[in-house]
Amino acid sequence: MIDRHGETQELLAGYVLQSLSSEDAAEADRLLTEHVPGCSECRMMLDAFQAVTGELSLDADPVRPPDPLLPRIHREMEPRGRWGARSTPGRLVAAVASVALVVGVGGLALAQHGGPSTPQVPTADVQELADYVIQHHPIQQQPLGGNAQELSAPGVQELFVYGRGVPFPGPGLVYRLWAVSRHHATHLHDFLPYPDGTVLVRLAVDPSSFDHLLVTVEPAGSQPSEPGDPAWPEAG
């Protein structure tokens, strides 16, 4: 009998060490999307392995960093980036619903379920999406991969990126959203899934102004110069 948990966890061990080959990394990504979010055993093991990798770092001897490093960091701490928690009044990543919400219009059903320990989703965030879906029916849905999709409506200069079961991109990483035209990619936004894998991002962008959206995985806080590898290659 195949021990699916064992195979998954063996991959997760290599995943947290960043030592998987590209083929195994793709399989790990698939499992992180399809299996791990719904498997408490594997989720617990993933958390445990990630903790172990953090502890493992202590095997390296501490070394005093060069004195100019902190002043250099201080200089760059102002101004804060657009993604900083203190400088994004219009931040659009929603929290997780603690109640079930179902919006069913034109075949679009959004269901968010959460247990008693799940953070409350801001009502305003959920209401914004519900209003958008209702007001701009029919909504166009474009899969982005990774259980996420683009929701847009013709002639409406606003769109949403929504997903459930979206895997966390890894320590120190964020998902980066780009609007891609024929020869150009424009950085739109960085985001992280909420603890249960929910993603809800609203963007004031005209969907007709680009060809398609692209999601990449990038180091948090890095300069968005050009897109790296797609986060979810299956999106094509």
Add this chain to the structure above:
Amino acid sequence: MRDGDRDDLEFHRRLSEGDRGAFDELYRRYAGAAYGLAYRVTGQQILAQDVVHDAFMALWRTPEAFDPARGPFRTFFLALVHHRAVDLVRRESRLRARSERAANLEPLVGEDPADAIAEESYLGVRRKEVREALASLPSEQRQVLEMAYFGGKTQVQIAEELGIPLGTVKTRTFAAMRKLRAALEEIS
């Protein structure tokens, strides 16, 4: 939860509200560990500086990336540093030189054993525990773990270097991670 971890949580909370003093305190606590780790992985001071710089900037810009429910701040932040260090050496395409670097790290300018960094006592205690746990691993498991973690090598590279099947590398890695986890829990 240890006192040091509890203090970290409070500093992180304040940092999330824009408190630069809390940022400086976390820097004071973790810059040495972070730089030591980055230096061991990259083998070069200039790269290690970049890694530590980027990690602290990421912490300042996206403090919400740390979820206290998933473990202590210390493990989150040092995992972040490690991730960046490995990412950097791979991007720099300097892996071919890594074997030499691992065996003979670039000398640290001004390095003086007497100038050993003073770190928080709880970190020193944990460091001793981690080393104790690592020492309890069978040598072949510890070897693949260190090649992956500190060497930044993929499992395929490890298999080629050691002349063993890829499946064996995976099995040893998995076993090492499980044993290390158990050993750390037991020691704690």
